Amino acid sequence: MSTLKTLNGNQTIAEAVRQIDPDVLAAYPITPSTAIVETIAKFKADGLITGEFVCPESEHSAMSVCIGASSAGGRVMTATASQGLALMWEMLYIAAGLRLPIVAAIVNRSLSAPINIHGDHSDTMGARDSGWIQIYSENCQEAYDNFIQAFRIGEDLKVRTPVFVGLDGFIISHSLEVIQVEDDDKIKKFVGEYKPVYPLLDISRKMTVGPIDFTDYYFEHKRNQMEGIENAPSVIEAVGKEFGQKFGREYGFFEEYRMDDAELCIVVMSSAAGTCKDAVDELRSDGKRIGLLKPRIFRPFPYEKIAETLKKMKAVAVLDRSSSPGAFGAPLFTEVRSALYDYAERPYIVNYVYGLGGRDIKVEHFKEVALKLEKIAETGKVEETYGYINLRE
Amino acid sequence: MAKLKDLAAMEDRLVAGHGMCLGCGIPLIFKIILRATEDPLIIANATGCLEVCTTIFPRTSWNVTWIHSAFENAASTIAGVESMYKALKKKGRIPEDKKIKFLGVGGDGGTYDIGLQALSGAVERGHDIVYVCYDNNAYANTGGQRSSATPFGASATTSPEGAESPGKLQRRKDLTKILVAHNIPYVAQASPNRWQDLYKKAQKAFEIEGPAFLNVLCFCPTEWKYDESQGIRLAQTAIDTCVWPLYEVENGKYKINYIPKEKKPVLEWIKPQGRFRHLFKEENAWVLEEYQKQVDEDWEELNKLAKL
Numbered sequence: 001m002s003t004l005k006t007l008n009g010n011q012t013i014a015e016a017v018r019q020i021d022p023d024v025l026a027a028y029p030i031t032p033s034t035a036i037v038e039t040i041a042k043f044k045a046d047g048l049i050t051g052e053f054v055c056p057e058s059e060h061s062a063m064s065v066c067i068g069a070s071s072a073g074g075r076v077m078t079a080t081a082s083q084g085l086a087l088m089w090e091m092l093y094i095a096a097g098l099r100l101p102i103v104a105a106i107v108n109r110s111l112s113a114p115i116n117i118h119g120d121h122s123d124t125m126g127a128r129d130s131g132w133i134q135i136y137s138e139n140c141q142e143a144y145d146n147f148i149q150a151f152r153i154g155e156d157l158k159v160r161t162p163v164f165v166g167l168d169g170f171i172i173s174h175s176l177e178v179i180q181v182e183d184d185d186k187i188k189k190f191v192g193e194y195k196p197v198y199p200l201l202d203i204s205r206k207m208t209v210g211p212i213d214f215t216d217y218y219f220e221h222k223r224n225q226m227e228g229i230e231n232a233p234s235v236i237e238a239v240g241k242e243f244g245q246k247f248g249r250e251y252g253f254f255e256e257y258r259m260d261d262a263e264l265c266i267v268v269m270s271s272a273a274g275t276c277k278d279a280v281d282e283l284r285s286d287g288k289r290i291g292l293l294k295p296r297i298f299r300p301f302p303y304e305k306i307a308e309t310l311k312k313m314k315a316v317a318v319l320d321r322s323s324s325p326g327a328f329g330a331p332l333f334t335e336v337r338s339a340l341y342d343y344a345e346r347p348y349i350v351n352y353v354y355g356l357g358g359r360d361i362k363v364e365h366f367k368e369v370a371l372k373l374e375k376i377a378e379t380g381k382v383e384e385t386y387g388y389i390n391l392r393e
Numbered sequence: 394m395a396k397l398k399d400l401a402a403m404e405d406r407l408v409a410g411h412g413m414c415l416g417c418g419i420p421l422i423f424k425i426i427l428r429a430t431e432d433p434l435i436i437a438n439a440t441g442c443l444e445v446c447t448t449i450f451p452r453t454s455w456n457v458t459w460i461h462s463a464f465e466n467a468a469s470t471i472a473g474v475e476s477m478y479k480a481l482k483k484k485g486r487i488p489e490d491k492k493i494k495f496l497g498v499g500g501d502g503g504t505y506d507i508g509l510q511a512l513s514g515a516v517e518r519g520h521d522i523v524y525v526c527y528d529n530n531a532y533a534n535t536g537g538q539r540s541s542a543t544p545f546g547a548s549a550t551t552s553p554e555g556a557e558s559p560g561k562l563q564r565r566k567d568l569t570k571i572l573v574a575h576n577i578p579y580v581a582q583a584s585p586n587r588w589q590d591l592y593k594k595a596q597k598a599f600e601i602e603g604p605a606f607l608n609v610l611c612f613c614p615t616e617w618k619y620d621e622s623q624g625i626r627l628a629q630t631a632i633d634t635c636v637w638p639l640y641e642v643e644n645g646k647y648k649i650n651y652i653p654k655e656k657k658p659v660l661e662w663i664k665p666q667g668r669f670r671h672l673f674k675e676e677n678a679w680v681l682e683e684y685q686k687q688v689d690e691d692w693e694e695l696n697k698l699a700k701l
Contacts, residue, residue: 023477024476024477026473052480054472054476055518056469056472056518057510057514058511060511061515064462064463064469064511065470065473066473067462068470068471068472068475068476069473069474069476070473071460071473071474072435072478074477074481076477200458201435201474201477201478203433203435208448208455208458208459209459209460210448210461211448211451211453212450214449214450217450
């Protein structure tokens with residue numbers, strides 16, 4: 001029997017970790033993900049997990065320990081945020097390049113300077129080309145569910161790619177929510193046994209892992225690596241369906257909210273999508289034909305599926321919780337806009353950056369966006385393609 | 394005492410065909426060290442000469458399981474491998490009686506400098522690993538830039554001698570003592586010219602439970618600029634001048650393993666090497682003097698520690 005528990009985001013991740021009991025857990029504390037690491041340490045001290053808990057001297061070493069451990073041949077996880085993820089940067093590419101299915105809970109937080117401990121997506125968005133699968137969560141329940149599914153997705157033999165599970169710093173990590181916690185044995189069964197691929201610890205086979213490629217092999221090896229993440233969509237879909245069958249909460253690439261007859265759409269990820277749902281409800285009761293599309297999977301980006309959903313809209317606003325200085329719009333926007341390029345029929349599309357450094361976004365802000373979309377749809381004129389929400393200028 | 398004949402009969406774990414320079418000290422050092430255990434072995438190698446020259450895809454010189462992930466993290470990578478070994482043993486997925494040894498390897502760049510933090514962390518956490526630094530006094534893989542192990546007064550490409558500089562003006566970092574300060578079971582300094590001593594130290598390092606560290610002087614004809622046939626002689630000069638004393642610290646107890654009958658002047662170490670050539674200019678005489686003073690101070694201090 002699953003049970004209802006009142007947990008915050010960090011506790012839900014720790015709870016999932018306890019149930020999955022990975023073989024090696026290596027993590028360095030950083031706000032706002034510290035409580036995940038502390039809880040794991042306490043689980044270990046209390047004998048509630050059997051895996052090795054390693055507390056390295058930095059995030060760079062935490063990811064290096066994960067890489068060594070995963071290459072050795074077992075299930076591995078870590079957790080970090082912000083500067084911690086930035087310090088792991090070099091190793092993120094190596095984890096992906098060595099095809100190691102490490103799972104990392106990322107409590108999304110802004111990047112310095114200025115230093116700021118609150119939630120935005122600058123950390124994982126900056127790592128969007130590192131080769132990791134990226135899954136984002138709206139609330140604690142999704143963080144729990146996504147984290148569990150991440151092992152199945154990353155470890156699938158067709159995929160063998162590391163996975164980030166993002167949850168917004170403080171807004172999710174530190175907010176209490178009543179969530180459905182599934183039975184330990186059911187989660188263990190769902191995640192299944194780890195299947196090592198060329199483990200270093202199988203010493204009957206001598207191996208050289210991580211040799212140097214010159215111009216004659218590097219390109220082919222990088223191309224082979226991409227195959228893993230390219231194979232991920234069917235696995236993500238199957239795992240999301242199976243999770244739904246087993247636990248009653250099905251997952252896909254994105255969630256559509258009141259999109260049935262929508263003409264206008266707001267695209268926004270993670271915790272802000274919850275607020276956006278309230279705004280959409282209010283706007284709908286005022287007779288506005290507006291809906292929400294909440295991407296769950298950012299890498300691999302579900303281009304076709306998103307484009308098929310959005311192509312019929314009159315106007316779309318993509319809201320990004322990170323920026324890409326000097327680019328034509330922030331990361332989510334450029335993906336969505338690019339996805340729509342091949343369609344003759346496509347909506348007007350604008351981008352708003354919101355919530356950097358944890359700045360609040362409220363129902364009223366989504367309503368302002370809706371007003372702008374309405375005007376664009378009516379007039380056929382886009383005055384600003386790129387703007388900001390709730391910013392003093 | 395190990396017999397050379399027996400060691401020579403052992404299977405090579407680092408085999409021929411690598412691309413290291415003529416007269417390089419690295420292969421020699423590792424052929425000795427890798428014979429010091431007969432247990433299965435897993436190596437994590439930092440980026441550097443040894444890594445690059447042995448694993449140009451699709452070829453490898455490693456007849457033993459080996460991993461490279463990056464430059465500064467050989468210690469944390471091998472710590473990860475060792476952690477998984479412990480985990481799988483506890484979970485019964487590796488038989489209890491199966492023994493595997495874990496070795497981290499890096500040059501002075503990957504160990505004294507960029508990898509110091511990862512090494513410090515790994516040994517402080519007490520992983521059952523051996524870490525070997527082959528100290529060739531420079532970033533040789535990238536063409537001879539200074540490291541914190543480059544000797545005082547040596548010319549390196551990022552501490553070049555010139556009209557206004559006599560080369561590197563900073564004293565060498567004493568990494569071996571830094572490792573001693575971690576209070577780990579075994580720390581030693583060795584040199585390939587005393588191969589018996591190196592072999593014994595490697596044996597001890599592999600046998601001891603917990604972290605062990607070996608710092609091995611590694612001659613480098615390319616960056617030290619001497620006749621490549623003279624590496625072993627130069628290493629002998631390093632220990633005779635006390636530029637590189639051979640000693641070990643077992644559970645905190647210092648022991649000097651080689652005391653030269655007659656301590657030779659540092660000048661004899663400097664003379665054959667092109668990287669010190671500029672020190673013979675009149676205006677650089679003080680550098681020579683200062684270098685000798687540093688070596689004398691270090692030797693005196695080591696002797697005091699060994700008497701404690």
